[in-house]
Amino acid sequence: DQQVKQNSPSLSVQEGRISILNCDYTNSMFDYFLWYKKYPAEGPTFLISISSIKDKNEDGRFTVFLNKSAKHLSLHIVPSQPGDSAVYFCAASEAQGAQKLVFGQGTRLTINP
Amino acid sequence: DVKVTQSSRYLVKRTGEKVFLECVQDMDHENMFWYRQDPGLGLRLIYFSYDVKMKEKGDIPEGYSVSREKKERFSLILESASTNQTSMYLCASSSVFEGTGDYEQYFGPGTRLTVT
Numbered sequence: 001d002q003q004v005k006q007n008s009p010s011l012s013v014q015e016g017r018i019s020i021l022n023c024d025y026t027n028s029m030f031d032y033f034l035w036y037k038k039y040p041a042e043g044p045t046f047l048i049s050i051s052s053i054k055d056k057n058e059d060g061r062f063t064v065f066l067n068k069s070a071k072h073l074s075l076h077i078v079p080s081q082p083g084d085s086a087v088y089f090c091a092a093s094e095a096q097g098a099q100k101l102v103f104g105q106g107t108r109l110t111i112n113p
Numbered sequence: 114d115v116k117v118t119q120s121s122r123y124l125v126k127r128t129g130e131k132v133f134l135e136c137v138q139d140m141d142h143e144n145m146f147w148y149r150q151d152p153g154l155g156l157r158l159i160y161f162s163y164d165v166k167m168k169e170k171g172d173i174p175e176g177y178s179v180s181r182e183k184k185e186r187f188s189l190i191l192e193s194a195s196t197n198q199t200s201m202y203l204c205a206s207s208s209v210f211e212g213t214g215d216y217e218q219y220f221g222p223g224t225r226l227t228v229t
Contacts, residue, residue: 043203049217099161101156105153
């Protein structure tokens, strides 16, 4: 069973516009969430995280929103740039200190010039 | 900058061979992890380690074992490689941000293993 789901395998966005990537989870014990970005032939790189005591966290062009009642989180990228084209993974863990992550399937984001 | 290195970028092995994948991190992290990445399945945790000589099973440990004799090195072992172990293998290590308890995992570049 997939505890973390990214239901959109791919997303295409115009450069300069907003990219919104979505992630749903089923385990109500998850309390820490992360987003990673992955280019081909490279390992994933950390983008941003959020703990369950917050509903929003911002870092530059990246904002993560958490809706605990809906078990849903989203990553907003504004404005989108060509270098943002990559596969994005969301991940979750049950206890912040345990660091055992469960990943979604990934969404391939393409930014069109 | 944190650096996580993996011994090989590409590896081709035959069915039944014993395979060693090595991972080294240079940031004195306590925690290290092995994942495999497959299309449509994302990253799945194979094994992780919280300290030297300690290991815990992840979500898909069958067919794998690990070794952590030194803090900086975490090895993944395929005792008898099979074709269904053809995959991208990713190693990670982690740190915790002081004060917040937040953390991130730093990943190596991955090893693309093909078992024929």
